[in-house]
Amino acid sequence: MEIIVLAINAILVKNILLAQYLGNCPFMGVSKKMETAMGMGISVMFVMTFATSFTWLFHHFFLIPMHIEYLQTIVFILVIAALVQLLEMVMKKVMAPLYNSLGIFLPLITTNCAILGVAVLVVRKELSFMDSVFFALFSAVGFTLAIVLFAGIRERFEISFIPKAFQDTAIALVTAGIMALAFFGFIGIDSALKI
Numbered sequence: 001m002e003i004i005v006l007a008i009n010a011i012l013v014k015n016i017l018l019a020q021y022l023g024n025c026p027f028m029g030v031s032k033k034m035e036t037a038m039g040m041g042i043s044v045m046f047v048m049t050f051a052t053s054f055t056w057l058f059h060h061f062f063l064i065p066m067h068i069e070y071l072q073t074i075v076f077i078l079v080i081a082a083l084v085q086l087l088e089m090v091m092k093k094v095m096a097p098l099y100n101s102l103g104i105f106l107p108l109i110t111t112n113c114a115i116l117g118v119a120v121l122v123v124r125k126e127l128s129f130m131d132s133v134f135f136a137l138f139s140a141v142g143f144t145l146a147i148v149l150f151a152g153i154r155e156r157f158e159i160s161f162i163p164k165a166f167q168d169t170a171i172a173l174v175t176a177g178i179m180a181l182a183f184f185g186f187i188g189i190d191s192a193l194k195i
Contacts, residue, residue: 003134010138012186016114017146018179023114027147028172030108037151040108041144045137047087047109048118051080052136055119056129076119084110114143150179 016022023044030040055076063069088106091099109115118139122132153175162171 006131006134007138007141008186008189010135011142011145012183013189015142015146015183016118016139017143018176018183020117022117023112023143024176026108026112027150027176028169031147031151031172032154034148034151034155037147038144041140041147043106043109044112044114044143045140047080047084047106048115048140048143049133049136050087051083051115052119052122053129053133054083055079056122056127056132059123060129072120072123073116076116080115080119081110114139146179146183150176153179 010016014020017024017027026040026044031037058075058079059069059072063072063075084106088099091106118136122135125135127135150172154172157171166174
């Protein structure tokens with residue numbers, strides 16, 4: 001039951017994009033087409049889960065024992081950047097077709113604040129290792145859900161009449177705000193599940 005609550009919480013109630021406002025750069029920049037949004041979502045799922053796992057281990061087995069927790073942000077950024085570089089090299093050698101389809105998104109993931117945000121959140125919430133991994137995975141699923149829904153809506157904009165003042169970024173921001181309000185409605189589910 002606790003995993004279900006964690007999943008609903010991370011995917012719907014505290015969606016990393018629409019409730020916590022992390023990762024908005026790729027949300028706006030890569031969501032014009034469904035294919036690119038899905039590619040970014042899958043890439044974020046993989047990197048967020050592994051980055052959170054590695055940063056949790058690094059924090060608990062290196063930073064805390066050495067009493068250098070104040071270096072957390074710098075170390076986490078380095079770990080995430082190294083993981084993305086390693087992932088890029090492995091994919092280029094082993095899975096060339098997948099690298100060609102996702103390769104453009106991998107450098108963007110290094111600078112995605114949602115990845116760092118989830119890594120910091122699990123440390124602040126003092127989650128166990130397994131809860132941290134699940135929280136990261138479910139947060140990435142929430143990221144993917146939000147960006148794919150947003151891409152679907154933005155694709156509809158191409159065939160819809162939109163007044164000139166609202167075209168492009170303006171309508172995207174208004175739509176993102178309406179989506180955030182819609183996801184805000186899931187707050188009641190979270191409190192109902194905890195009873």
